[in-house]
Amino acid sequence: xxxxxxxxxxxxxxxxIDFEHRIFVKIIRKIENAIQKESSERKVERLIQELIKYxxxxxxxxxxxxxxxxxxxxxxxxxxxxxxxxxLQLVLLEIEIGQHNIATLPVFLIDWFRNHTLEEDxxxxxxxLSV
Ligand SMILES: [Fe+2]
Numbered sequence: 001x002x003x004x005x006x007x008x009x010x011x012x013x014x015x016x017i018d019f020e021h022r023i024f025v026k027i028i029r030k031i032e033n034a035i036q037k038e039s040s041e042r043k044v045e046r047l048i049q050e051l052i053k054y055x056x057x058x059x060x061x062x063x064x065x066x067x068x069x070x071x072x073x074x075x076x077x078x079x080x081x082x083x084x085x086x087x088l089q090l091v092l093l094e095i096e097i098g099q100h101n102i103a104t105l106p107v108f109l110i111d112w113f114r115n116h117t118l119e120e121d122x123x124x125x126x127x128x129l130s131v
Pocket of ligand 1: 062077081116120121
């Protein structure tokens with residue numbers, strides 16, 4: 001049974017970002033499904049790579065908006081994006097050497113998404129909607 005899905009509370013009111021966030025959540029759900037079905041480690045690794053690539057694209061997309069509107073909090077916001085990408089690379093390394101408890105990954109990812117979206121992305125959307 002999958003528990004990770006899009007919730008209306010994640011919506012920040014900026015169409016482009018909300019659209020990309022829905023796909024971000026879908027990829028987390030794919031990772032959750034693969035783990036629940038006890039798919040091979042290789043498959044989970046491939047899905048993590050998919051998330052890394054999608055997250056890189058999506059973060060660039062948000063950062064471009066921030067540049068365009070001269071968003072004051074860009075450095076801190078960008079740092080959170082970079083921290084997640086670094087963390088995911090570490091997860092891949094940990095899986096490779098057998099030191100990652102993969103069962104904890106979906107909750108970690110959706111918690112990161114929820115916290116980041118409700119705090120940083122909401123601050124950004126308030127700014128976007130005010131200019
Ligand atoms: Fe963000």
